[in-house]
Amino acid sequence: MTEVLFYHLTESRLEQALPDLLERSLGRGWRVVVQCSSDERLEALDNHLWTYREDSFLPHGSDKESSGQLQPVLLTTDPAQRANEPHVRFLVDGAVPDTLSGYVRAVYLFDGHDTDQLDTARGRWKVEKAAGHAVTYWQQTEEGRWVKKA
Template identity: 45%
Template sequence: MSTAAGPEIWFYHLERSTLDQVLPGLLEKTRERGWRALVRASDARLLHDIDERLWTYRDESFLAHGRASDPHAERQPILLTESTENPNAAQALFIVDGAELGDTESLERCFIIFDGRDETSLQGARARWKTLKDGGANLAYWKQSPEGRWEKAA
């Protein structure tokens, strides 16, 4: 449920897993809630790689999705984009490379996924956390246990 301060903003600190391993599962959980998702990146090559991965990450299934530049983007349950717009009326936003959050008022939850093994990504996430916290955002921080389970740490 959204709060007056906007959506829940969850930071996912990748240490043991890669984006390719984590993102499909988070998108599946989002779809199980009945939510649409928007995956935003500032790097077109990364979006291309995510596009390919969502079709092939599991032998027996795929995650239906499209690109914002494709026809009927507004119909897609999962939309990949570089834009700060929300053409598919997504309730969940996934930031995967430090892209801008943009307007979050219509969202239920934002996921900021960052690679803790990359110093630039780590510093960017820390700065973003501080800015959002100072602005009164509803934040949570998730990290992986040694067994690979996600645990809420803050």
């Protein structure tokens, strides 16, 4: 059974929230795959993760490169991509996985101001719960902190 977390972005954008969550995953020794819904989003995140903070960067790459299996964080649009043998799968902008079987954790990050992403997240909540995964829902406070709501 995979632990599935739903993160409802209400006070920050994906680019602000994702790096911290990725750093926490890497801090646990987990390898990560981030599934994007488009090549444009993948490219934007790829660039952002190199420069999001002046004193740090997240080691990562995309599956467009031949070294995907070596990456601690692998960016992809492929719902079945597992080249880096990830423990965690992040799903952004309404991306939907092939399966969550074999992951320690899956994280859906969705924009609370985007109706399509909200609808996708609600649908995925039902799917993941019906599949027997342990699902939790987290929402941002006005200060940008995460609070478990369900």
